[in-house]
Each structure stands twice: as structure tokens, then as C-alpha cells.
Amino acid sequence: MRQTAHFRPVGLASMGLGHYAVINSVWDAARTLLRDWPVDDGEEYFEAVKSCLDAIIGDLPPEHVRAAFIRAAQEAGIAVIEAAD
Template identity: 50%
Template sequence: MNWRRCGDFSPLMLVVSGREKYRHVASLREMAETLMLGWPSDDGEEYVTAVKICLDAILGKLPAQDARAALIRAAEEAGIPVIAVVANESSQSVFAG
């Protein structure tokens, strides 16, 4: 189980309220931290599904991209804007909304 690996998880930037306005999510670990510690509400159906899928991905039962898709659905449900992070040729991050 390597839940800190970023290679299979295309990075996202979530625009959340609170102290940390932008939340960069580039691994299953960061996804789990975001869902458990930085989510505005824990009662949405997509939120609960995202938590379960994240755990399954951490355990190797599902691909990380399935967890990423679940995170996007949970963010949409919670009204959290999602920005895709795209690496350009010079290895710098570019944000695409």
C-alpha cells in the first residue's frame, strides 16, 4: 500500500473556505486528509462515497483515478470549485479551470 504516491493521481486544486483557501490534492493521502480534515460538510451522499472509494484505493482495491473522480463529484455536491492542475513541458504546474 503506497498511498503517498502521486503518479496515478492527476493533481487537483480545490477552492475551499477557511484558513487554507486553496487545497492542492495530488495523492490519495492528500485526498484522505482533505476529506477528513478540510471538508465543509460530512453528510453528503457523494462525500460518503468519496471517503469509501478513497479507502478502497488506498488498500489497492480500486485505481487512484476512481478516487479522484469521486473527489470531484463530492466537491460538486458541496459547491467546491475544482481546478485541474496540468504540468507543462518545463515541469511547472499550470491551473486549468
């Protein structure tokens, strides 16, 4: 895996009751998808999990994981909060 597996932070709201999380790495994204995600199906969900695995073995840059993670959140109805550049 690349030495730097971090990406621009992604804020998530409503993952459970009153929960807020900031995800900023491939590892955080993978852990959140596999342990805390409200649904474990959906095309974007599976793509995001696959993206995490691909990034862990070094075949995908972290920013691709970030984009897939955001799409999975939108699919699951989770509010995404992004800071302006």
C-alpha cells in the same frame, strides 16, 4: 496500497475563507475529506471517503479516487480547478 497512489492534481478553492489546496494523492484526498471538508454528509462525500479507503487497501486505482473526490467537491459547492491536459 499501490506504490504510486498519486493522480493528476486537483485544485480546490474556497475551502474556508481564502483557502486554496492542491490534492494529488489518495492520502491527500483522504486527509482533506476527513479533516478539512466543510460538510460531513452527502452521498458523494461518503463515496469519496469509501473510495479512499478502497484505494488504500489496493482495491481501487487512484484515478477513481480523483473522480469521486471531484464529485464530492462539486456536491459541497467547492470550486474545482483542473489543469488542461
